[in-house]
Amino acid sequence: MDLHELEAIGEREQAQRTRLRILCCAAAGCQASGALELKRRLETVLTAAGKLADIDVTPVGCMGLCGHGPLVRLEPSGEMFERVTPADAEEIVAALEGRPCTVTRCDRQHPFFARQFPIVLRHCGQINPERIEDYIAVGGYRTLYHVIHEMTPTEVIAAITRSGLRGRGGAGYPTGLKWATVAKSPGERKFVVCNADEGDPGAFMDRSILESDPHLVLEGMAIAAYAVGAEQGFIYVRGEYPLAIERLQKAIVQARRFGLLGAQIFESGFNFRIDIRVGAGAFVCGEETALIASIEGRRGQPRPRPPYPAESGLWGMPTLINNVETFANVTAIIEHGPEWFSSIGSNRSKGTKVFALTGKVRNTGLIEVPMGITLREIVEEIGGGTPDGTPVKAVQTGGPSGGCIPASLFDTPVDYESLAAVGSIMGSGGMVVMDEHTNMVDVARFYMEFCKDESCGKCIPCRVGTVQLFNMLTKLRNRQAHARDLDKIEELCDLMRETSLCGLGQSAPNPVLSTLHYFRHEYEELIGAEGDHGS
Amino acid sequence: MAAKTLTIDGHLVSARPGETLLAAIRDAGITIPTLCHLDGLSEVGACRLCLVEIEGQRRLQPACMTMVSEGMVVHTNTPRLQSYRRQIIELLFAERNHVCAVCVASGNCELQRLAGMVGMDHVRYEYLSPNYPVDISHPRFGIDHNRCVLCTRCVRACDEIEGVHTWDVAGRGVNAHVITDLNQPWGTSTTCTSCGKCQLACPTGAIFPRGVTVGERPHASERIALIVEARKQRW
Ligand SMILES: Cc1cc2nc3c(=O)[nH]c(=O)nc-3n(C[C@H](O)[C@H](O)[C@H](O)COP(=O)(O)O)c2cc1C
Numbered sequence: 001m002d003l004h005e006l007e008a009i010g011e012r013e014q015a016q017r018t019r020l021r022i023l024c025c026a027a028a029g030c031q032a033s034g035a036l037e038l039k040r041r042l043e044t045v046l047t048a049a050g051k052l053a054d055i056d057v058t059p060v061g062c063m064g065l066c067g068h069g070p071l072v073r074l075e076p077s078g079e080m081f082e083r084v085t086p087a088d089a090e091e092i093v094a095a096l097e098g099r100p101c102t103v104t105r106c107d108r109q110h111p112f113f114a115r116q117f118p119i120v121l122r123h124c125g126q127i128n129p130e131r132i133e134d135y136i137a138v139g140g141y142r143t144l145y146h147v148i149h150e151m152t153p154t155e156v157i158a159a160i161t162r163s164g165l166r167g168r169g170g171a172g173y174p175t176g177l178k179w180a181t182v183a184k185s186p187g188e189r190k191f192v193v194c195n196a197d198e199g200d201p202g203a204f205m206d207r208s209i210l211e212s213d214p215h216l217v218l219e220g221m222a223i224a225a226y227a228v229g230a231e232q233g234f235i236y237v238r239g240e241y242p243l244a245i246e247r248l249q250k251a252i253v254q255a256r257r258f259g260l261l262g263a264q265i266f267e268s269g270f271n272f273r274i275d276i277r278v279g280a281g282a283f284v285c286g287e288e289t290a291l292i293a294s295i296e297g298r299r300g301q302p303r304p305r306p307p308y309p310a311e312s313g314l315w316g317m318p319t320l321i322n323n324v325e326t327f328a329n330v331t332a333i334i335e336h337g338p339e340w341f342s343s344i345g346s347n348r349s350k351g352t353k354v355f356a357l358t359g360k361v362r363n364t365g366l367i368e369v370p371m372g373i374t375l376r377e378i379v380e381e382i383g384g385g386t387p388d389g390t391p392v393k394a395v396q397t398g399g400p401s402g403g404c405i406p407a408s409l410f411d412t413p414v415d416y417e418s419l420a421a422v423g424s425i426m427g428s429g430g431m432v433v434m435d436e437h438t439n440m441v442d443v444a445r446f447y448m449e450f451c452k453d454e455s456c457g458k459c460i461p462c463r464v465g466t467v468q469l470f471n472m473l474t475k476l477r478n479r480q481a482h483a484r485d486l487d488k489i490e491e492l493c494d495l496m497r498e499t500s501l502c503g504l505g506q507s508a509p510n511p512v513l514s515t516l517h518y519f520r521h522e523y524e525e526l527i528g529a530e531g532d533h534g535s
Numbered sequence: 536m537a538a539k540t541l542t543i544d545g546h547l548v549s550a551r552p553g554e555t556l557l558a559a560i561r562d563a564g565i566t567i568p569t570l571c572h573l574d575g576l577s578e579v580g581a582c583r584l585c586l587v588e589i590e591g592q593r594r595l596q597p598a599c600m601t602m603v604s605e606g607m608v609v610h611t612n613t614p615r616l617q618s619y620r621r622q623i624i625e626l627l628f629a630e631r632n633h634v635c636a637v638c639v640a641s642g643n644c645e646l647q648r649l650a651g652m653v654g655m656d657h658v659r660y661e662y663l664s665p666n667y668p669v670d671i672s673h674p675r676f677g678i679d680h681n682r683c684v685l686c687t688r689c690v691r692a693c694d695e696i697e698g699v700h701t702w703d704v705a706g707r708g709v710n711a712h713v714i715t716d717l718n719q720p721w722g723t724s725t726t727c728t729s730c731g732k733c734q735l736a737c738p739t740g741a742i743f744p745r746g747v748t749v750g751e752r753p754h755a756s757e758r759i760a761l762i763v764e765a766r767k768q769r770w
Pocket residue numbers: 166167168169170171172173195196197198199200283284285286287288289321322323324326428502503504
């Protein structure tokens with residue numbers, strides 16, 4: 001494979017396309033609401049009308065407004081329809097041909113679409129994720145060619161560093177710095193690992209990316225491998241994502257067949273193979289040292305750092321671990337340049353962030369917004385507020401490691417530092433909107449239950465602390481707690497935060513501490529009447 | 536490589552390069568609580584009792600897994616650390632059934648000693664009182680899971696020194712527990728050589744020898760280090 005062949009594939013692909021196309025979302029969200037049935041029905045209708053040769057029905061990835069699925073988009077008009085049922089198939093075909101159609105159209109001018117800034121999601125809902133030709137037709141793998149043939153590894157790392165990209169897996173560690181560390185760490189072999197263990201309740205960003213545009217991640221990983229000097233990559237994906245696994249597998253096989261992965265990529269001396277490792281359903285295996293143990297075939301438990309995986313990771317070798325979304329940003333940065341990327345976003349948080357917007361919000365789904373946008377813009381404009389108009393009370397970001405931010409602070413810009421300053425974290429991108437009817441003690445208890453079930457059990461503060469906290473919150477919920485129990489809760493939170501071995505235990509108190517901080521009265525209201533003079 | 540000089544609790548201390556902070560602290564005659572550490576075994580940094588403050592580092596670090604470095608300034612016994620250690624021991628006592636009065640190891644137990652050392656005289660947390668079994672299917676030893684603190688010293692002793700790996704951990708969170716072979720009664724294990732190293736390594740009354748009275752019970756975890764040293768020196 002050389003550049004010429006790659007371009008020829010893209011051109012052939014473009015030329016073969018029918019002028020009129022129906023794009024059906026076939027990502028997990030819409031599949032769950034019947035997208036595949038709809039697609040079959042559309043094909044039946046077109047076959048019956050003898051039009052299947054002129055009109056393609058293309059399964060594509062997530063279009064974003066998952067809560068209103070199944071979604072369908074028409075080309076070239078760009079019209080989009082929501083909640084399309086198989087019975088609507090005739091009408092959709094009618095719309096394509098300019099005839100009247102009563103199926104609900106999505107308003108493309110709505111802030112939900114207009115306020116977004118797709119970089120990572122730029123191909124989502126546009127291409128068929130199961131065909132590498134589709135990806136090549138939108139320019140795919142050209143960046144990898146450019147990198148291998150025209151850039152040195154040092155130049156690639158410098159570009160990523162200058163872009164200001166920070167890890168999207170939660171902690172926001174500077175990606176360029178991590179790549180440089182791996183590149184400079186001595187080791188016979190090096191590895192690149194993509195962390196697709198996404199386990200936060202309510203989060204589905206990484207899943208959507210993998211289901212909608214798997215090659216974008218593979219290409220990002222290959223560029224990273226070239227930069228740090230690795231020949232072997234792993235994607236650690238959770239077993240609960242069968243569709244993502246299937247599409248990744250297909251994508252890897254296709255890329256290998258095209259000579260875009262494997263030995264002598266683009267006829268260069270660069271070799272890189274990628275294997276998939278499927279997680280067995282433990283949240284803690286998303287933590288990088290536990291993930292490494294799991295890939296090595298050991299019990300998925302974290303170990304103290306240092307040494308960091310960049311120095312000593314898989315089998316003691318320097319290992320680059322990045323999140324799915326981090327890798328998905330790489331091609332755009334190289335293609336458009338680091339200055340372009342760093343012009344997007346806020347001062348210390350560059351680029352965009354993908355969020356899974358869920359909870360009490362009208363427009364649930366997957367969004368990609370520039371960093372620095374305020375929470376208000378996300379919740380009220382993009383999300384459209386609560387479905388029934390009940391006032392919004394708070395949003396939860398960062399899942400079980402994050403916190404609840406009250407509506408009074410909705411002018412906070414969404415960037416790593418600002419969210420941390422109000423007691424939450426950026427996290428991997430889960431964003432749950434809560435309305436006035438939500439009890440914050442219940443919220444804290446929900447996340448603590450999650451942490452208690454997901455603690456690996458290795459260190460004492462997390463293993464026993466999560467259970468004790470959960471029990472105390474339950475007692476509080478049942479109005480059996482004493483006033484002094486609040487102090488005990490805070491004391492235990494402090495212990496876990498300061499002494500737990502890994503990020504799970506260290507951040508497990510965050511939902512409790514942030515709700516205690518902003519909604520203390522809800523805790524106090526639950527203190528039993530007899531509480532103050534209990535035993 | 537040259538020896539390192541560091542400051543521990545205000546005293547200048549020299550340490551060998553590649554040595555752990557715990558070794559240097561002990562060398563300086565300072566005692567800090569440890570539980571998952573056992574001389575002769577690999578380190579896991581799990582119990583968090585040996586956490587110390589290192590100037591210039593935001594997080595507390597486990598002394599057992601931190602390597603000494605030149606100029607390190609370490610505090611091993613601040614009020615904050617004392618309070619954390621007490622709480623950790625409290626959490627352990629609340630987790631399973633550590634009723635010393637009816638335990639085979641009473642008076643000869645590291646957990647009990649640690650409680651005294653950190654000044655834990657009562658437990659403020661709710662006792663979880665789990666209902667764990669006692670496995671006495673092995674002819675020479677028994678395990679009472681109610682006394683286990685999940686230090687994994689048995690797992691490491693069996694794996695690293697006896698080279699057998701009969702023990703491992705199953706389950707997660709508070710449901711984690713040690714198992715023998717494929718989670719079967721110890722007596723049916725086809726790998727166990729009955730060497731007794733796990734029993735030597737166990738800090739509490741969880742693994743105990745059968746047919747030995749409390750007074751006679753050997754508790755000699757330090758023998759693990761002796762075995763390792765003996766092998767190294769080919770005694
Ligand atoms: C309990 C726990 C769970 C985690 N889960 C994930 C995860 O599912 N996906 C992920 O990318 N990072 C996860 N992380 C963060 C990883 O340890 C690691 O920092 C990240 O993958 C680094 O990639 P990045 O620099 O691209 O963000 C988790 C961390 C902790 C402590």
